[in-house]
Amino acid sequence: MTGPCRAAWASLLLAVAPLQGAREIPLSDLDFQASPTSRAARRTAEGLVLPVDGLGVIVPRLQGVEVLELDYRATGILLLTWTTTRPDMAPQAHLSPWHHKRLEIGTGRLTLEMRTTPEWTPDRIPILFLEGAGELVVTGIRGRSIPADQKAVVQGWEEANRWAPIWIDHATINQLLPVALEASRGRVLSEALGLAFLAFSIGGALTWLAWRKRWRPAPFLAVVGVVAAMAGNIVFAARIWPSLALRPQPDASARLRENLHFRPELGALAGMARNEIRAGERVGVQVAPGDWFGWETLCFHLAPRPCVLVDPGAGMNEGLSGVHRLRAEELDAVVYHHATAPLLPGFTSVVSVGPESYVARRR
Amino acid sequence: MIFVLAATAIAASGLALLRALRLETGRIAVDGPLAWFVGSAWIGLSSFIARGLINIPSGPATSVVVLALPLVAWAVTSRIGRRRGPRDEGARDATGEGVRWMPRPTWLFGPMIAWTLLVAGGVTLHGLNTPVHTDDAFRVRALAPVLAATGAWTEPARQVIAMAGPIPTYVPAYAWTIGAEIDPVGVGATVVLTFLALLLLLVALASTRGTPEAGWGAAFAITSMPFFAYHAASTYADAWLGMFLAAAFAFLIAHGRTGSPSDAGRAMLLLLGASMVKREGEIVAAPVIGLLIVQAMAAERSWRRALRLLAPFVGAYLLLFAARVSAVGVGGAFPFLRAATERTMQAVPAVVASGPPEPGMRGAGEIFLRALLTEGNLGLLWWVLPVSAVLLIPRIRREGLSWSLAALAILLAEAAVSAVWLFPQFTLDNSTVHRSLLPVSAAASVWLGALLAARTPVTGPGVPPSKSRSAMLEGARPAPPVRQRGASRTRSREAPRRRGG
Secondary structure: OOHHHHHHHHHHHHHOOOOOOOEEOOHHHEEEEEOOOOOOOEEOOOOEEEEEEEEEEEEEOOOOEEEEEEEEEEEEEEEEEEEEEOOOOOOOOOOOOOOEEEEOOEEEEEEEEOOOOOOOOOOOEEEEEEEEEEEEEEEEEEEEEOOOOHHHHHHHHHHHHHOOOOOOOOOOOOOOOOOEEEHHHOEEHHHHHHHHHHHHHHHHHHHHHHHHOOOOHHHHHHHHHHHHHHHHHHHHHHHHHHHOOOOOOOOHHHHHHHHOOOOHHHHHHHHHHHHHOOOOOOEEEEEOOOOHHHHHHHHHHHOOOOEEEOOOOOOEEEOHHHOOEEEHHHOOEEEEEOOOOOOOOOEEEEEEEEOOEEEEEEO | OHHHHHHHHHHHHHHHHHHHOOOOOOOHHHHHHHHHHHHHHHHHHHHHHHHHOOOOOOOHHHHHHHHHHHHHHHHHHHHOOOOOOOOHHHHHHHHOOOOOOOOOOHHHHHHHHHHHHHHHHHHHHHHHHOOOOOOOOOOHHHHHHHHHHOOOOOHHHHHHHHHHOHHHHHHHHHHHHOOOOOOOHHHHHHHHHHHHHHHHHHHHHHHHOOOHHHHHHHHHHHHOOHHHHHHOOOOOHHHHHHHHHHHHHHHHHHHHHHOOHHHHHHHHHHHHHHOOOOOOHHHHHHHHHHHHHHHHHHHHOOHHHHHHHHHHHHHHHHHHHHHHHHHHHHHHHOHHHHHHHHHHHHOOOHHHHOOOOOOOOOOHHHHHHHHHHOOOOOOOHHHHHHHHHHHOHHHHHHOOOHHHHHHHHHHHHHHHHHHHHHOHHHHHOOOOHHHHOHHHHHHHHHHHHHHHOOOOOOOEOOEOHHHOOOHHHHOOOOOOOOOOOOOOOOOOOOOOOOOOO
């Protein structure tokens, strides 16, 4: 779908079908904090304008919300994360299951399910994180409060978790979280399907034995096994579908821009660096301390160019698995991504995806 | 485009090797995907030995020579007249007898086929469109081929390559070595291609042996493991290893049924491939290789004949072992052996050694069982398999599935020992226990498909098509009177053993 066409559809959608049972939240009830390099938030006729360069945090001043609905207009490259927290604890954005979505440029409406976020309880406070470089204009926000009836709260929570999408995050490589059939009792789908398989396959075979005096378990094992497996498969397909990248993209840089879901801005930077830095050039990467994902991603996608993490205090810089070792003076290019340290002396930005995210070369 | 050419060339090399060893089946639907597996194994083995043992640098010339060697071998064996045509199954398959492509009944297999194709399509598209990879910053499996393509062989590079294994290193690197632009998606494409080859191999092999239900059943069981489907597009090595093991099991099962030495040879080739997929591949595959040798001895009733048949593969395995040790030393090559020694020397329960679980935390054994049964990552496989094995014991014996069941038990025991005793800390934190079950689960899927679909009364002389039903729905029906040529399933104890070949 083209940009104008998508925008037209979005406008139509905005006019209809707001979240049922939700109440409007005044934009003045949104607290916003951003990294120091970001400009300040401001109110306009359109809505609340939130400039982001690195990280921004939106905290709606309300409690006991099960679903939020956000109307917005976005520019730049922004990743939205939604979760909940408590006043007495530091919020963590990337806990599993990590609820995140890249915001398409233009207007849109998002329904943010809070009940499936990590460790959700009715008394927690919703919190939204914005990562990347761009501007988000919040044109409206609504929230649906939890029901007064405790039983309805539990039912709603279980229903939301039963069909919750699979969010691909840093822990997905280790396991897919089980489907909670009855989350309050800790019952999972595969256990129920397994028990049903045992009951129907063995029960069917025994019934056949009693009725026809013949022991034929194979048909019951096969048919019941396939039916039970298919039930699990359908649930899996419905849950994984939103996370799949199914649009073919043969160009490596474009693929990085579109599908590096964890850090869209980093993907765009990696794609840009692949195009900008020639084969054989030696690259240094400057990122914030502790940002292992950032520098490893950049160096990996720039391979086979020799690439190292720049440590301004060290004489020798090391790359992935210690394969490459380079001094700062040997570098031809630097990829700078929200580092706290200033850009290495002697380099200047040549192409950028944001003020703090760019490729630099020697002057 | 170069990747497609490289993949075709690797498969062609594998086909030539199959022909040189006289292990092709004569059915292109089987030989095609099998050739991809064998070609991958050959590229991995020869490139790693050339680099690690003989110290020949990687590069375009080495790559071309490595790829051409099987073609030369095939030409030579043809020239000197040793190639007398394909062995048993090939000869039978070529006639078209006993081949049935469509499984029955349609109402059961239609949805199973649809699901299998849906997963294959999803894995292909997602695998080819996802940067390597979004849930980690990078993969060792994806870095190693970049290093191989650029000829890096420093100490850190050798460590990375040894950790990744010869197949994940040299197969994706092939296209880059001969001139393609280095794009990490080539690694994902290699895994996806192996996944598709596995599904095709399972279906085609079973169909040409008269039991398409077994092939589609196995393919459905594999694609019904959500975690396996996810990892088929993730470039992690566990699913990749599982694909080689599953392909090997297809031939292990066939060997159990027919006693054919050709099937033993094919299984051995694929197990050799499995031993090259990741660092612990040799250790995972070694007991199964040992069991296959014993099985071949039993089938051949001559240890000399069996040894003559399998000696080249065992030799290749030992060369691989030597190349790995030469590259990174014994400690770097097999860190789990060191871990096992340390565990044994400590002589304390593993969970105690790794610290007692906190109150409320589950132990490693319980987590292992939950990973197997209730977490849903492996679907319902480990519910259906043990119940089926117990309720269908007579069928296991009659169909010659005992050997492959023993091999499966060994693989499961290896996974359990690793998860509960050797590295319980990775089980307690849920980091590797699910992935470590992928290889054995892929093999188990193939075995389960063979068990449930066994004893198909194939349409043939005296059996009207309308009366022919799937074995899955027939249950433990007595053996049909018409035996397929070459099959020895119903051989009585007194009957002479068929040699095969």
